Amino acid sequence: MNQTQASEERSENLVAFLIATVAVLAAVITFLQTYSSGKGDEADRASTQFALQAMQVRTGGETRASHEWQGAYQTWYELDLQALAADLAGDKAAADRFRLVRDRIAGLSPILSSKYFDPASGETPDYYGYQADTYIVDSTRLSEKFAAYNEIGDAWDDRSKAFIVNLTLLAVSLALFGLSTTISGFMRTAFIVLGSVISLVVLAWAFVVMLRPLPALPDTAIEAYSQGVGLASRGDYSAAVQQFDAALAAKPGYANALYERGNSHFWIGDYPASLADYEAAVRAGRTDTNAGWNLGWTYYLLGRFDDAIRVDRAVLEQDPSLIGVQFNLALALMVNGQLQEAEAEYQKGVDQAIREMSNAQQAGTQPPSSFWDYMDASAADIDNLLNEMSGNPKPWGQAPTPTTIRADQLQLRALADKMFYLLKDTTVALEFTGNAAPQTPRGIATAFQFGQEELDEKGNFVRYNTATSFAFGLNEIQVLFDYSGMKKGALEVWKVYRDGVEDPTLRVIGDWQLEESGSAAKPISYAYSDLFVFSSGRYTVEFYEDSHLIGRGIFTVEEKK
Amino acid sequence: MKTEGFKTFTAIMIALVTIASALVAWRAAVASSEASQADFSGLAAAINAEQEQVLNDITVSVHYQAFLAYTRYNELGYKLQDAIDAAGGGDTVASLKQLKSDVWGIAYGLQSIFFPSRYLRPDGTYDSQREIQEKTAESERKQDTKPDLHFSRADDLRLKADLLVVTLIFLGVSFWMFTCAQILRGTMKYAFAVGGMFFLAASVMGASLIEILM
Numbered sequence: 001m002n003q004t005q006a007s008e009e010r011s012e013n014l015v016a017f018l019i020a021t022v023a024v025l026a027a028v029i030t031f032l033q034t035y036s037s038g039k040g041d042e043a044d045r046a047s048t049q050f051a052l053q054a055m056q057v058r059t060g061g062e063t064r065a066s067h068e069w070q071g072a073y074q075t076w077y078e079l080d081l082q083a084l085a086a087d088l089a090g091d092k093a094a095a096d097r098f099r100l101v102r103d104r105i106a107g108l109s110p111i112l113s114s115k116y117f118d119p120a121s122g123e124t125p126d127y128y129g130y131q132a133d134t135y136i137v138d139s140t141r142l143s144e145k146f147a148a149y150n151e152i153g154d155a156w157d158d159r160s161k162a163f164i165v166n167l168t169l170l171a172v173s174l175a176l177f178g179l180s181t182t183i184s185g186f187m188r189t190a191f192i193v194l195g196s197v198i199s200l201v202v203l204a205w206a207f208v209v210m211l212r213p214l215p216a217l218p219d220t221a222i223e224a225y226s227q228g229v230g231l232a233s234r235g236d237y238s239a240a241v242q243q244f245d246a247a248l249a250a251k252p253g254y255a256n257a258l259y260e261r262g263n264s265h266f267w268i269g270d271y272p273a274s275l276a277d278y279e280a281a282v283r284a285g286r287t288d289t290n291a292g293w294n295l296g297w298t299y300y301l302l303g304r305f306d307d308a309i310r311v312d313r314a315v316l317e318q319d320p321s322l323i324g325v326q327f328n329l330a331l332a333l334m335v336n337g338q339l340q341e342a343e344a345e346y347q348k349g350v351d352q353a354i355r356e357m358s359n360a361q362q363a364g365t366q367p368p369s370s371f372w373d374y375m376d377a378s379a380a381d382i383d384n385l386l387n388e389m390s391g392n393p394k395p396w397g398q399a400p401t402p403t404t405i406r407a408d409q410l411q412l413r414a415l416a417d418k419m420f421y422l423l424k425d426t427t428v429a430l431e432f433t434g435n436a437a438p439q440t441p442r443g444i445a446t447a448f449q450f451g452q453e454e455l456d457e458k459g460n461f462v463r464y465n466t467a468t469s470f471a472f473g474l475n476e477i478q479v480l481f482d483y484s485g486m487k488k489g490a491l492e493v494w495k496v497y498r499d500g501v502e503d504p505t506l507r508v509i510g511d512w513q514l515e516e517s518g519s520a521a522k523p524i525s526y527a528y529s530d531l532f533v534f535s536s537g538r539y540t541v542e543f544y545e546d547s548h549l550i551g552r553g554i555f556t557v558e559e560k561k
Numbered sequence: 562m563k564t565e566g567f568k569t570f571t572a573i574m575i576a577l578v579t580i581a582s583a584l585v586a587w588r589a590a591v592a593s594s595e596a597s598q599a600d601f602s603g604l605a606a607a608i609n610a611e612q613e614q615v616l617n618d619i620t621v622s623v624h625y626q627a628f629l630a631y632t633r634y635n636e637l638g639y640k641l642q643d644a645i646d647a648a649g650g651g652d653t654v655a656s657l658k659q660l661k662s663d664v665w666g667i668a669y670g671l672q673s674i675f676f677p678s679r680y681l682r683p684d685g686t687y688d689s690q691r692e693i694q695e696k697t698a699e700s701e702r703k704q705d706t707k708p709d710l711h712f713s714r715a716d717d718l719r720l721k722a723d724l725l726v727v728t729l730i731f732l733g734v735s736f737w738m739f740t741c742a743q744i745l746r747g748t749m750k751y752a753f754a755v756g757g758m759f760f761l762a763a764s765v766m767g768a769s770l771i772e773i774l775m
Contacts, residue, residue: 062620082667089659157597179579528666
């Protein structure tokens, strides 16, 4: 055997050894790939199971809660009103009979038990509390498990994919080793070295993949989080914060817990804590538009307008259809002193709202129910801002403190007023006509006065007793104003807000039947029945003619003594 | 020497075909895996969609039931008003007025608590269709309720995986031709080498197009 033959034999032996080694490595990685793929399937199966269970719990719970509300509470409420009516008519015996039946109904339904309902309070049962106990905690727990297992399944799938790549690379190195036996010289050495390097890389890669930890969400964290969501849904935000704290102690960086704790802090009124949580939630992976939306709004309330603008723009890049965020952006630009940009963004939002309505009409559908809430809220936000700037903030309003506002206040007020009317007109036009507000001249109404009719002993009208504040017990009020520039037959809409929230039962919709100009007294009334009076609060009355807001006034009903 | 050079060339080409095959097999496996993931996401979206539809149906049905109760009292009030108008006066009218006040009061109470007045039409009917459409649009905005998008993506990815596997067949043919070229002697080996190169080039181009277009 000469030296060349010996070298050839050594080389072939080495290749044989390498092929055998790589074959063992491939077998191990094949096992790992199969194992990972199986684990991924298992996690996906569990995830699907939890999703179905969450659906069952939620739909079943909602059905039960709805039937309790509709079947039991509505019956109770009707009997209660009948008892009240009998009382008012002086028929005490009938009132007692109604109350006996009413109380019998109360004993038949959990939502009418003392845990959720105090009839003496005059409030409705704690529906959210009942929902929380019936299904919200359970369905949240199952939904979180669904998400957690989905994430675990994805992680196993990623491992499986990495092992597939590893196997592919091992096939390449095997091919290189095999080919090296058919050639000689430098090329043989190159093939052997390349195959070996690839195999070593695969070995190291497979180790890293196996050692990388899988995502894990402890049951204790899920449990505390679910309890927190239940508490928050019934409005017990302080207790909810404690539960979210516990969830975060069990799983630091738990994005959903951070986000929900941010929401609870927000409703408590602790905006700085809320902001910190929203920021942490976004860092932890809550990059959805809801988190960005709330983050942007909190920046605005805390006077960090540049940040608010940046976040709102980012959210709109993700989903340009969010008109609520579009109007938040415009508002932030306005208080930041970027008045021209603000006006352009408001106009863009209005155009988008008109387009959305038109698209929905063409498709034979409707825009989302929240569309109207956001349209209303956009004008309400301007109103709240102006109230805050006037040193007259309302408990229900949210606005930054005036010292943080960078715009010239006179210019800001002028633009805010203009945008307020634009938004109000557009909302009414879209809701009642489905189109943009018409480019017709706006009618004129003088400032509203509010009064009660004074009648003589024969029931004849004497005069209106006007005031801005009325004692509790009022069941009808007259809105008094002079007007001009009206069009007979034009759409006439009256809207009434109590403490910043519209009471749609007091809406009046019709056609303008009076003359082009004159004086009017418009009743807002519960007088068709003895059972109701105006609740105490601050009432804002708005009058629209031909979809233009032409009159707006405020009166107060005092607390019951 | 010339034969050695050709052998080295075919060996390199076989190595290239192997690498190309490995890459194509990897992309096919990844596409297949992503198709499974898209199927799973589609399933989750289908569950969401069904859940939201059931919940919206429940809500609207409950509102509609409340509206029917409201209508019962409201219409009764109108009939009582007709009776008052017809009666002219006396004790009967007083009791009818009392009854009318009661039933309209109850109707208002139901309207204020048990269903949204926004969907009351001016003709006194209830626009359940509008309410359900608004709720459906709301659900679509809030969460993923469109399984078809995921399923269609899954179908595309499966088609991509299938086409990549088809290119593997061409790479197999190329591999076979280069192997023949290495074994054979004479001019035939060149013909096989050219054939192998043709199939390799076609496969690489095909796989690249599939990757770019799908």
